[in-house]
Amino acid sequence: MDSATHEPGGVNLKTAVDRGEAPSLMSPIPNTTPHRIDVGPAVLSATSPHGLISPRFGSQFGRLPTLSHDLTQPGQAHLRCHQVAGQSAVTTAFATSPLKLLTPRPRGKSVWACLASFGGGLLAGDETSLDIELGHDARCFLGTQASTKIYRNPARRPCSFRLRANVNEDAILVLAPDAVQCFAGSSFNQRQEILLHPSAGLVLLDWCSSGRVARGERWAFNRYSSRIEISDPTPKRLFLDSLVLDPEHGAVDSPMRLGRFNCMALLLFLGPALRAHAQALRREFKDRPVARRNALVFSASRIRDGALLRVAGESFEHVAREIRACLAFLPELLGDDPFERKW
Numbered sequence: 001m002d003s004a005t006h007e008p009g010g011v012n013l014k015t016a017v018d019r020g021e022a023p024s025l026m027s028p029i030p031n032t033t034p035h036r037i038d039v040g041p042a043v044l045s046a047t048s049p050h051g052l053i054s055p056r057f058g059s060q061f062g063r064l065p066t067l068s069h070d071l072t073q074p075g076q077a078h079l080r081c082h083q084v085a086g087q088s089a090v091t092t093a094f095a096t097s098p099l100k101l102l103t104p105r106p107r108g109k110s111v112w113a114c115l116a117s118f119g120g121g122l123l124a125g126d127e128t129s130l131d132i133e134l135g136h137d138a139r140c141f142l143g144t145q146a147s148t149k150i151y152r153n154p155a156r157r158p159c160s161f162r163l164r165a166n167v168n169e170d171a172i173l174v175l176a177p178d179a180v181q182c183f184a185g186s187s188f189n190q191r192q193e194i195l196l197h198p199s200a201g202l203v204l205l206d207w208c209s210s211g212r213v214a215r216g217e218r219w220a221f222n223r224y225s226s227r228i229e230i231s232d233p234t235p236k237r238l239f240l241d242s243l244v245l246d247p248e249h250g251a252v253d254s255p256m257r258l259g260r261f262n263c264m265a266l267l268l269f270l271g272p273a274l275r276a277h278a279q280a281l282r283r284e285f286k287d288r289p290v291a292r293r294n295a296l297v298f299s300a301s302r303i304r305d306g307a308l309l310r311v312a313g314e315s316f317e318h319v320a321r322e323i324r325a326c327l328a329f330l331p332e333l334l335g336d337d338p339f340e341r342k343w
Contacts, residue, residue, distance in 0.1 A: 075128035077101045079142070081111045082135035089138075099128050102145075109335030110139035115177065121149025122159050122188070129162040134171035134200075141330075141338050144177040147209070152185035156222060160189040167194065172201040172273055174330065176338070179263065179316065180208040184220035194230045196238065201271030202306075203330075204228065205323065206241075209316050210253070210262040218262065219245065219252035230270065239303060241266065261297075261312040263319040267326055270306040277329050278307035285309065296322060 077099045080092035088111045095101040098117045105112035115130060122128065134140055153159055167173045173194075182188055196202055206226060211217040223246045230239040245252050252258055269278040285300035295314045300307060309326060313319035324339055331337040 075099050075126055077115065077128075077130040078132075079103075079113055079130065079140070080133045080135075081138040081140045083137045088140065098122075098126060099130070101130075105336075110141055110172075110174075110333070112141045112143075112334075112338060114143055114145055116145045117148075119151075120146070121151055121181075122161070123151050124153035124155060124157040124159055124187075127158055127160050129164070132163070132165040132167075132173065134165070134167045134173055136168050137170045138168075139172045139174075139334065141174040141176065141334050143338060147178040147181040150180065150182040150186040150188040150221070152183050153187045153222065154185055156187050158189075159187055160191070162190075163192040163194075165192075165194045167196050167200040167202060169197050170199050170273075171197070172203075172271070172333065174203040174334065174338075176203065176205045176327065179265070179319075180224075180226075182208065182211055182221035182224055184211060184217040185222060187222040188224050190226045192226075192228045194228075195235070196230055196232055196270065198232055199272060201273035202230070202268070203274065203327070204268040204270075205265065205327075206268075207263065207265030207319065207323070210258070213262055219258060221245075222247070228266075228268075238270065239268065239308075258312070260314055262314055263316045264312040265310070265319050265323055267309040267311070267323060268303065268306065269308075270303065272305065273333075275305050278302075278305070281307045281309060281326060298322070 074096050075098055077095035078092060079090070079101060081088055082091050083089070084091070084107070087107050088109065090103050090106040090111050090113070093101050093103050093106075093113070098119055100116040100118060102114040102116060103111065104114060117128075132140070132142070148161075150159060163175075165173060165175075175192075180188065180190070190206075192204070192206070194202065194204075206228060208224065208226070210219045211221065223244075225242075225244045225246075227242045228239065229237065231237050245258075250257060258264070269281065282300050282302060285298055288298075290297060296318045297312050299310045302308075311319050311322055313322070327339070330339075
């Protein structure tokens with residue numbers, strides 16, 4: 001992406017995107033002169049102690065607080081999407097090592113982004129975060145290149161990932177990463193905080209596997225924790241889920257805990273745009289029988305106007321097939337199938 005000098009009068013990003021020449025948001029500017037880049041109803045402010053453009057939402061999106069990032073810190077990423085000329089478009093995307101943020105589809109009916117890392121996973125001491133902001137009516141799919149590997153951490157140094165998302169009016173966010181795979185002796189803490197407008201939609205997939213089963217590693221990590229918190233702008237909590245797997249509480253692979261299962265997943269639908277799909281999901285699992293010692297067990301429940309599905313399987317493949325079937329409606333929602341060449 002070519003850089004552009006931002007004159008005081010501003011740059012019309014809509015025209016630049018149409019030409020495929022969207023200006024870089026990393027161009028240096030004087031600290032003493034405020035600049036603006038007009039992007040339809042959104043306004044990107046260009047004041048920063050580092051002389052870099054510091055984006056913020058304009059008044060139309062001011063109902064949800066924006067997120068800040070320190071570009072000097074490792075393991076930070078930020079993704080911002082808005083409607084530009086009637087299509088969803090990436091207006092900000094950056095990441096610092098060890099994270100990588102790829103945007104294979106930066107514009108269209110939906111934006112597609114992919115979170116990756118330079119090492120293929122997270123090492124001991126990696127503390128990473130991703131901030132996402134979706135403007136009015138924008139759509140975004142966020143996935144990963146492959147499973148997130150959590151490497152061994154005998155010293156139990158902090159290793160974590162934090163996601164914060166603001167989803168504005170009529171926007172739709174699909175968070176569908178691959179499963180987290182914790183190696184033996186690893187530790188990992190994940191936290192996802194989402195601010196969801198009442199008219200916005202959310203699809204969220206959170207899952208993990210037992211590790212490198214072929215190497216004899218089953219739930220052999222030191223500790224795994226995952227917390228999901230979703231609120232509306234008031235802020236009223238809409239959903240809270242917290243999971244901790246720690247051998248100090250008892251063997252994770254014991255029959256009274258995860259036993260024979262090697263993968264478990266949580267799939268959440270929320271918002272008016274997902275209401276029909278949530279109802280279909282609940283009907284599907286309500287009428288499905290569960291046999292004794294089945295390779296796959298599940299539970300579907302209603303969450304406000306959405307649905308929550310929990311799945312546990314004896315193999316990753318069993319769970320992945322079930323999740324893929326539950327997300328079969330995504331091509332209609334996003335304009336294409338993000339899993340067509342993946343699972």
